[in-house]
Amino acid sequence: MSDRIQAITMPKWGMTMTEGKLAGWLAGEGADIAAGQEIMEVETEKITNVVESQAPGRLRKIVVSEGATAPVGALLAVLAAEDVSDSDVEAFIASYADRAGSAAADADDAPKARIVQAGAHRFKVLSLGSGGVPAVLIHGFGGDGGTWLFNQDTLAQNRLVHVIDLPAHGDSEPTVPSGKVADIAGAVLELFAALDIEKAHLIGHSLGGAVALAIAQASPQRVQSLSLIAPAGIGSEISALYIDGFLAAERRKPMKEVLSLLFADPQGMNAEMVENVLRFKRLDGVPEALAAIVSHLMADGKQVIDLRAVLDGKIPALVIWGEADQIIPANQSDGLPAGIDVARLAGAGHMPMMEEAAQVNRLVTAHLGKAEG
Amino acid sequence: MAQKSFRQALNEALHHEMRRDPNVIVLGEDVAGGSGASGQKDAWGGAFGVTKGLLGAFGPARVRDTPITESAFVGAAAGAAMTGLRPVAEIMFVDFLGVCFDQIFNQAAKFRYMFGGKAVTPLVIRATYGAGTRSASQHSQALYPIFTHVPGLKVVIPSSPYDAKGLLIQAIRDNDPVIFLENKVLYDTVGEVPDGAYTVPFGEAHIVREGGDATIVALGRMVHFAREAAEILAAEGIDCTVLDPRTTSPLDEDTLLEMAEETGRVVIVDEANPRCGMAADISSIIAEKAFGALKAPIMKVTAPHTPVPYAPNLEAAYIPDAKRIADAVRKAVAFKRS
Known part of the structure; x- marks a missing residue:
């Protein structure tokens, strides 16, 4: 044709x-x-x-x-x-x-998600595409692989793309009791071994961004490139209103209010989205696992993990932020070393990969291409 | 996520809670099966197969077959609950609870209040309800309004396998007596159910579907007909919210009023008889507290004020269906103040 x-x-x-x-x-x-x-x-x-x-x-x-x-x-x-x-x-x-x-x-x-045993961990993984240097998509705090609804298909057009659920998220079991970002990163590296990944492009959102940075810190040779979307771990400010509210919300109305902070325009949210988050939070063991993560992520309303030094230009890195981000402010992308690509998207809040999916897909696709040189 | 039947979801809930808490026990007619006879043990798993496998996993001390004497074993369960056990009593048909009204209304429901809050009654009474199985008038009623009427009881009516499991776990962990009613036509319906344990809180309605033109409130099996009606109406350009209160006591008034105010039109579907039923109760709450938002009279779609007929054609006519629900919504949408 x-x-x-x-x-x-x-x-x-x-x-x-x-x-x-x-x-x-x-x-x-x-x-x-x-x-x-x-x-x-x-x-x-x-x-x-x-x-x-x-x-x-x-x-x-x-x-x-x-x-x-x-x-x-x-x-x-x-x-x-x-x-x-x-x-x-x-x-x-x-x-x-x-x-x-x-x-x-x-x-x-259609490809089906599978559970992959990686050491002591059991990860839910959905893999699409083939060839190239594989990409691993890592969602944020309280999220799951569904975060990448609008991205995985597009990114998988010329490479293998794994969407994972972090431990204690989505359909992965709570196998990282400490809740420390470094331990979560260690678990993901065990998954690399289970999936035969030598080296991968890491694409991380929010907490997933901090996990990607922690992997790059621990094993830089395993990371082809970093794409960080509103990442945690490179600045101090974070919305305690959101994090504490997310931990506390047990019912639809308070959870809806909390989740609306994620989006520049919360009109796009629907009841099912709120219901799915509540369903996740109501699983036995999840509230404790989330609280453990937060206890290492924040103290006195500020982030306590500092991985900013990982962005030293040795690993190609792209940082994407929504200007209207109410969870982690976009100005944390200011002042990064030369060679780190920064894209600030006007129409997006904390979820640019959903709110401005096509732009994010273009930016990340170009970045991955460039990083493979 | 795994697809499981309503029956399997309930069975998993019982397994989870019996594993988690040695105080949880199950009792009822044939919940183990074969007791007092030379037959195979665990042959039945209750009249509807919900307790299958519990006897093997937890033994005869915690999975107890009882004589066909509902008044005795419901009373025993209420007393056991006061001693610190967490009994789950199974009654084949809610219709049979008539012989246990004193145990339920005057004893279990009142303990917390009459003993100054010092006694709790973590009792669950599971029973089937509902018409549609050619079981005639003594095995087909939807008697949840009667229990909803009594303070001290919580009343739960799950509509999906997901809710069935989460609500039953919540019921077992709850410290008050819970009447847990399962529509027998739903046992083989299938839906996504997590493998792990989770709870669904009481008093929180589920927004099954969102639409701006009318709100259809429905419980149990009626939720499925409400969804069906909403699909039919969507094709006509009428968008409906479908709201499932999930528990009639406590009742999520906030969400009911919020949806009534958002859409201005309310149709309430109730498999129970119309007098003093849930449709009557919910419509009175909305009329009293959201009157100003209403664009049309509240419509009720209920069973008629008759016993459930045995003749198949009459039984089919007795049960509210998608067509009647859609007609009521169309009538509400077409309503004009003169």
């Missing part, structure tokens, strides 16, 4: 997504679309987000109208150059319809 015609398809956000609802078109038929332009809004049971066009072109035909639901991978619209004939566009759509049946079959073949 000519690359003068591009398919806009239903994205797949996370392993459980099988279909999505086209909540709104942000451009009409006939509009000229730039690469990276927001083109539509997609809603799933779990989350709503805008989708950006990967390629430039004229929006020639909308196949799925607003309000309709379509399976993952289904053709939603067609982009094509001006001089592509209508009949070629129609033929493209027809050829897609022929492939529609195979998308359903793919759903069963």
Whole structure:
């Protein structure tokens, strides 16, 4: 098929997504679309987000109208150059319809998360893609692999990408009783051995950023590059309102208030997101494990782990921060040594990889490419 | 996460708590099975198979078959709870609790109050409820409003395998008597359930689905019909919130009122009979405390004021369904003040 015609398809956000609802078109038929332009809004049971066009072109035909639901991978619209004939566009759509049946079959073949035994630890790992230097995505405090819903697929287009649940998070067991970042980093290094990872790109968010830094400190030879998103461990300020509130919240309303601090625009949150965090916190052993982590992370409302010196320019590093971050302020990215790339995103709070997913994906993809030289 | 049945979720909850706390015991008719006969032990696991495997894991001292005398073993369980044990008594059908009203209403529910807070009663009474299995009028009632009425009792009605496990663990760890009601049609329904132990707190409603046009409040099996109705209505452009209170006592009034205020239209689905039922109770709370937000009368979809019929066609007509719920929502949405 000519690359003068591009398919806009239903994205797949996370392993459980099988279909999505086209909540709104942000451009009409006939509009000229730039690469990276927001083109539509997609809603799933779990989350709503805008989708950006990967390629430039004229929006020639909308196949799925607003309000309709379509399976993952289904053709939603067609982009094509001006001089592509209508009949070629129609033929493209027809050829897609022929492939529609195979998308359903793919759903069963979708990669499944597995539990990987690594020494004393049992990690949940979801691996996508193949080849290249592998990347390991490490979520933040109280989160899980679902953090990378909008990122793993894209990053896995040209390499193997492992999304892990840290011990005592998601579906990984609480095997690091101390809660120390260095011990969590040690556990992740044991996972490297179990997954046969010589060297990896580490992409860490918040606490996961501190874990990535601690791995780089302990075993720099195992780290190809660092991508740190609103990382802990490089400054002192952190929102005690958030951390203490997260530990204390046992019900929907207080938890919703706490979680809304994560986002520049909390409208994107839904009840299911709050419910899932509560479900995690209600597991036996989790509150104790979270409290242990916090006891080593903070004292008197300030961060006590200082890994800033790890960012000395020897390991290629990218730091991404949302300007509207209410958990760890973006100005902690000021004054880093030359050679550390810093990107501050205006529209994002503490969760840029969700709030500005396409930008983060572009930045990280470029960084990984550069770091492999 | 693993997919498990409602029955398996309850069984896991019992295993977790019996392992965690040696004071937890299980008693009831055939909860072990084979007692007093030459038959195989642990043959049954209760009339609905929920306690299967407990006898082998925890032995006959903690998994006790009882005679067919609900009044005796519910009374024994209430007394045992006061001594420090945490009994889980299984009653085949909630309909049979009628013979234990004194033990439940006058004894278990009152101990904490009559002994000045010095006695606690960590008792769980599990029973099935609900129509739809051709079990006729003495084995099909939804009697939760009766227990909800009595102060000192907590009343739990799970709708999903996830909630069933977390609410049962919470019930066993709770220091008050809990009436835990399982809709027998739900035992083979399947959903995501974590392998580990976890709790679901009492008095917190679950927002099953969010939509701005109307709130459908439903309990137990009715939650599934409410979801079905919401799907039908979504295709018509009517977006519904589905709210599952999960426990009728305590009742999450805050979330009920919040959703009533957000949507302005409320439809309450109740498998119980209409007089003095949960639909009547919840609608009175909303009418009293959120009247100003209402855009339409509160609609109730309930069983009729009759015993559950045995004839299959009549029994089907007796139970609220998605069509009746969707009709009630459409009526609320179409309502105009004259």
